[in-house]
Amino acid sequence: MISIYAPASVGNFCVGFDSLGAALAPVDGSLLGDVVHIEHSEQDRFTCTGPYADKLPGDAHENLSYQCLLHFREHIAPAMPAAALTLEKRLPIGSGLGSSACSVVATFVALDQFAGTQLSQEAMIELMADFEEKVSGGRHYDNITPCYLGGLQLTADIVPNKALSLPVDERWYYVAAYPGFALNTAKARGVLPKQLSMHSAVEFAQRLSSFCLLMQAGRFDEALVLMQDDLAEPHRQSLISGFAEAKQALPELGAELVSVSGAGPTLFAICKSLDDAKTCQQWLTQNYINEHGFSHICKLDNLGTRAVSQGAK
Numbered sequence: 001m002i003s004i005y006a007p008a009s010v011g012n013f014c015v016g017f018d019s020l021g022a023a024l025a026p027v028d029g030s031l032l033g034d035v036v037h038i039e040h041s042e043q044d045r046f047t048c049t050g051p052y053a054d055k056l057p058g059d060a061h062e063n064l065s066y067q068c069l070l071h072f073r074e075h076i077a078p079a080m081p082a083a084a085l086t087l088e089k090r091l092p093i094g095s096g097l098g099s100s101a102c103s104v105v106a107t108f109v110a111l112d113q114f115a116g117t118q119l120s121q122e123a124m125i126e127l128m129a130d131f132e133e134k135v136s137g138g139r140h141y142d143n144i145t146p147c148y149l150g151g152l153q154l155t156a157d158i159v160p161n162k163a164l165s166l167p168v169d170e171r172w173y174y175v176a177a178y179p180g181f182a183l184n185t186a187k188a189r190g191v192l193p194k195q196l197s198m199h200s201a202v203e204f205a206q207r208l209s210s211f212c213l214l215m216q217a218g219r220f221d222e223a224l225v226l227m228q229d230d231l232a233e234p235h236r237q238s239l240i241s242g243f244a245e246a247k248q249a250l251p252e253l254g255a256e257l258v259s260v261s262g263a264g265p266t267l268f269a270i271c272k273s274l275d276d277a278k279t280c281q282q283w284l285t286q287n288y289i290n291e292h293g294f295s296h297i298c299k300l301d302n303l304g305t306r307a308v309s310q311g312a313k
């Protein structure tokens, strides 16, 4: 049996709409992401388990993981032995934590290992992006690549090898708070303007390029100051109940940055100390999260998608 874990990710990373993303690792060591198990079987089989399995369509053909299996068998490895594939759906759907990417990435990595196909990193990313695109209303790599490779990734079709890894300040803590309701990514993309003014486009490019160069140079504090999302956040906040209040309250409690994770509704905050992160988490628990939500204090997950022992928590 092969068991593959794929971590949750923060798409956009505030300053890089559709272009930057980071993988999350809760500091308490828990797994925040999906797990896929694959083993030999008499014929191909698919099962979906886990806390969010019942939020997905009952028909396996509508599940991305099963679609990945069908595609892999037909187009990549027709001679692959029959497989029993189980998706342990541990991330909520429409959370802003790259849930669909998690399932797709974990499934293709599991299939590649099971079949021994050894696809190149770029081929894998392309394949994964094809399937993420099916449900998210646009082709974007900013969940796929960090989830697959770990860390903070600058990622796009035009980026060499689809991904360039950026260094991060090891002192930063990321508080991720899922409020407990879903926001469909395609819907949250639908509210964005179709065109940008010349001024906005130039400023976005200046901000993102400066951010990346500063991070690369280890000038993290200066990079942090540049973290601002003028492209997506202003249009999406009205879809995220409580976000505006949190954005106002958390800086006074030690958050250096408060932004939307992916398309939302998960909020992420950056803090420079564990104490500040805990204070922000407490406020979010009391004011942002309902009975279906959760929060985690995280570092970045530098390992990305990997084999785990069966039954890992």
Ligand SMILES: Nc1ncnc2c1ncn2[C@@H]1O[C@H](COP(=O)(O)OP(=O)(O)O)[C@@H](O)[C@H]1O
Binding pocket: 055, 056, 057, 062, 063, 064, 065, 087, 092, 093, 094, 095, 096, 097, 098, 099, 100, 101, 103, 104, 135, 136, 183, 184, 185, 186
């Ligand atoms: N294995 C899967 N994981 C997540 N979503 C899936 C999966 N299979 C199918 N879907 C569908 O894809 C869509 C994902 O919604 P989306 O808002 O993009 O989620 P997220 O932002 O969490 O990735 C939903 O309609 C969901 O039913």
Ligand SMILES: N[C@@H](CCOP(=O)(O)O)C(=O)O
Binding pocket: 011, 012, 017, 018, 019, 095, 096, 097, 098, 099, 136, 140, 142, 143, 185, 188, 189, 232, 261, 262, 263, 264
């Ligand atoms: N760049 C995308 C990221 C979507 O992330 P998700 O976790 O909400 O699927 C966007 O902002 O639309």
